[in-house]
Amino acid sequence: MTAPALITLAHGSRDPRSAATISALTELVACMRPSLRVEPAFLELAEPNFADVVDRLVAEGIDEIVVVPLLLTEAYHAKSDVPAVVAAAEARHPGLKIKATKVLGVEGVFFDVLDKRLREALADARVRELDALVLAAAGSSDPVANAMVSRAARAWGARHKLPTIAAFASMAPPAAGEAVRAHRADGRRHVAVGSLFLAPGFLPDRVAELALEAGAVAVAKPLGVDEGVAQVILARYAVGSLDLVPLDALFA
Numbered sequence: 001m002t003a004p005a006l007i008t009l010a011h012g013s014r015d016p017r018s019a020a021t022i023s024a025l026t027e028l029v030a031c032m033r034p035s036l037r038v039e040p041a042f043l044e045l046a047e048p049n050f051a052d053v054v055d056r057l058v059a060e061g062i063d064e065i066v067v068v069p070l071l072l073t074e075a076y077h078a079k080s081d082v083p084a085v086v087a088a089a090e091a092r093h094p095g096l097k098i099k100a101t102k103v104l105g106v107e108g109v110f111f112d113v114l115d116k117r118l119r120e121a122l123a124d125a126r127v128r129e130l131d132a133l134v135l136a137a138a139g140s141s142d143p144v145a146n147a148m149v150s151r152a153a154r155a156w157g158a159r160h161k162l163p164t165i166a167a168f169a170s171m172a173p174p175a176a177g178e179a180v181r182a183h184r185a186d187g188r189r190h191v192a193v194g195s196l197f198l199a200p201g202f203l204p205d206r207v208a209e210l211a212l213e214a215g216a217v218a219v220a221k222p223l224g225v226d227e228g229v230a231q232v233i234l235a236r237y238a239v240g241s242l243d244l245v246p247l248d249a250l251f252a
Helices: 016-032 050-059 076-092 108-125 143-160 176-185 202-213 227-244
Strands: 005-010 038-042 064-069 097-100 132-137 164-168 191-195
Touching: 005 016, 005 050, 005 227, 016 038, 016 227, 038 050, 050 076, 064 076, 064 227, 076 097, 097 227, 108 143, 108 191, 108 227, 132 143, 132 176, 132 202, 143 164, 164 176, 176 191, 176 202, 191 202
Parallel strands: 005 038, 005 064, 064 097, 132 164, 132 191
Antiparallel strands: none
16 A cells, blocks of 8 residues: 655745755655655745645546645644645545645754754854843734744743743734844843744844844744654654544554
């Protein structure tokens, strides 16, 4: 029995660095599971488009697909866009079994990746002392998604025993610069910023610009291509694959 194909589904960006990062991350996943068919796809603004990838896989005879949304919060794209494109794929291909998993979210291993990116940024900036952190994410109109980022910021801060403020690039306050200034108003002068983004693009660039203008000593790059992230993708895939198996087959 052939394992279902895996599509890593990102939102997409006009910034070519974003698509390149998602493609490289997907390639890492494929290298970790060489027997598995793995393809990247995007909801919009980048190629290949999700519908085109599904159509191509079906044309090749693949009839089971697990879709892992490369999203870090359960916001609008997770609740609306992903279910819509999956439903459209089912409608176009009546014999296709296709399952979207839950989003990546913020798993514990991601804090290891955040730390790695922060160490790289501190080394580049030749900074050896920190007294506060900011954890910056995209931001959402969904307060539940923003609250999840705030929880992640508290957990990351507790890990380092440093005061940490969640900041957002859009849709919600505070912006990264405001968060840095809030720390500095409390007398903290060595503030670094972690980037809770999967790939580079306009929003992470904006975070870095505002944070540095406000006096941050270093701004980490997004999570990017990392085995920890790839492991979470494969874990989501494993659960999604089981969900495609009929219950009577599981207990036969």
